[in-house]
Amino acid sequence: MRESDVRxxxxxxxxxxxxxxFGTSPEAEAWGKLLAWAKDKGLLDNFKGHRLFGFNNPDxxxxxxxxxxEQWITVGPDAEPEGEVQVKEFDGGLYAVVRTKLSEITExxxxxxxxxxxxxxxxxxxxxxxxxxxxxxxxxxxxxEFDLYAPIKE
Numbered sequence: 001m002r003e004s005d006v007r008x009x010x011x012x013x014x015x016x017x018x019x020x021x022f023g024t025s026p027e028a029e030a031w032g033k034l035l036a037w038a039k040d041k042g043l044l045d046n047f048k049g050h051r052l053f054g055f056n057n058p059d060x061x062x063x064x065x066x067x068x069x070e071q072w073i074t075v076g077p078d079a080e081p082e083g084e085v086q087v088k089e090f091d092g093g094l095y096a097v098v099r100t101k102l103s104e105i106t107e108x109x110x111x112x113x114x115x116x117x118x119x120x121x122x123x124x125x126x127x128x129x130x131x132x133x134x135x136x137x138x139x140x141x142x143x144x145e146f147d148l149y150a151p152i153k154e
Contacts, residue, residue: 018071018088019085020057020070023066038073051074055130093151101143101144112148122153
């Protein structure tokens with residue numbers, strides 16, 4: 001990975017609504033729950049005002065095909081938990097960021113992790129994040145672009 005492929009970004013604190021999926025394909029489950037809730041709340045009507053992030057929670061473990069995925073959408077101060085949708089505050093932080101397509105996400109994560117390990121930064125304890133770009137109203141396909149956020153400190 002070239003130095004020019006990576007951007008250093010400070011994510012500001014944000015309020016997010018989130019859902020969890022668990023199983024062999026938890027991303028689709030988490031996305032489906034969150035999108036149904038967001039549509040019902042009108043958040044998809046003016047989507048440009050919201051950001052979508054996700055990450056493994058819990059991470060996959062060798063020998064077990066099941067893992068979890070947590071999906072977020074940024075929300076305003078009036079958003080309330082409802083059913084399987086919870087709301088929390090995210091503190092933000094400093095991140096190394098690279099853009100990729102969903103079809104290349106595993107390789108891109110490996111390259112970003114190597115870039116952090118080999119450079120002037122160290123991994124921080126914040127959560128790794130995947131931000132969906134160019135949202136079209138449904139679960140992302142293999143050509144959907146994502147920004148991958150690796151938490152860092154100097």
